[in-house]
Amino acid sequence: MTTEDNDQAAQFRQEGHVAFVVGYTGATGKELVKALSTTSLFKRVVLLGRRKTNVTEKLGNEFEEIIVDFEHLENHEDVFTGCDVGFNCLGTTRSKGGKEGFLRVDHDYVIKTAEFAKAKGCKRFLHVSSQGSDKDSWFLYTKTKGLVEEELQNLQFEHLAIFRPGFLLCEREETRIGEKIAACCFSPCICCCLKYSAMPTETLGLAMVRRACRPNGTVEIIDNPTIHYIAT
Template sequence: MPGLWWFSISVLVVFVAVLYQLENSPSVEPPRMANDFNTKEEDYKKLNKSCFILGATGETGQELLKEIIHRQLFSKITVIGRRKLPLEDEAYKDVVQEVVDFDKLDDSAAAFQGHDVGFCCLGTTKAKSGEAGFIRVDHDYVLKSAQLAKAGGCKHFNLESSKGADKGSSFLYLRVKGEVEAEVGELDFERYTIFRPAVLLCDRKESRPTEWMTRKVLAPIAYMFPSALSVPVKVLAKAMVNNVVLQSDQKAELLENKAIHMLGNMEKTKG
């Protein structure tokens, strides 16, 4: 028993050390911080840009739509989905809703025309949709939407991906995420931003027992090491909007979890 006790302590120490390293390591792609963020945001509003959101029924998409409405950043906001959302609040009265059949997206090409910025938050799981269904949503729908957006004049495409995405991965989820990242990149948008969040902390409306348990386990870890293994969905949504305001000279951006935290919490430091 003493040997087992010491082994457990050793594993815990190593685990904490790894979390500390993740928390304090520099971001691979640090976001461009700006002391005059408020001015930049006001200047961006004056450009009268339009945007669309894919996946607005999901947790990230819902928070993103809420954040965009709150910030009044775009002159026109379009939600593209398979069904209309019950947007009854007065703040949402000008949101345009385009209902499409994702299996026949070519028939709805007009819905993707005339937008400056696109946000793609489409996604499902293998457990919910099966392997074929997961690939269809997270790869086929995403790629086809990006193609139509590019053809429709979209300049800046934002893709919600996943931490660890890698087209060479042996894990289906990470491989598909990595493949679609690369293929959307080949479309040559003027600006292409990939967000790779870790575990999303949110209260899902749909029941996903494994994710629920993961969030419960991660809660104390997230308190001590907020950017190591997780990110609140509200922080991700803010990061996506803040990144649009902080216009970049980079044609392609890859924002990992720590950079997402930095961008999403800018309002705490922007004076």
């Protein structure tokens, strides 16, 4: 980080911002939480999830875990009170939850979270989308990602950062056969063109934290090379 970046981070830290994170148990979410912990930029970080974990035992006192029911988020809207920054890492796969399960998590839960957060005063929202997202796509995954991006923009946050990483490189607790096959087939390309084709989840998490304290415009669409640049 440059001296200017350090000064910006120090000023942000002094302002006493409060953040919430959804999707913190996933591969990207875990790295985001690590980055939030090591940078200590927020006065308070609220982790919103569907089940209790032991994640806060290894984190600072500024972290709090709250269990919510995303199917009935209206019953938990007060958890967003005081949070001026939101991080969304929610996501699943069609193979895991079927078409309905995928749409429920990747669309419904995301939009509900954003709507309630905005209503409670959230000003900055940082969202993990995907490379190739397109609301007019024939493919369910990229079409859903594109539709969510459009709906988030319609909410008119003071700052909306949409991250479009390429192939995510990480260690998963669950085995995804498709990803393993893709990794084997494209590993030479990934090694040679990491900046353009792939993204370590650690890099993505750090870039999200850095962009939270230094937004660039009202709406940002941040592609794979730019994510790498922000994190370096």
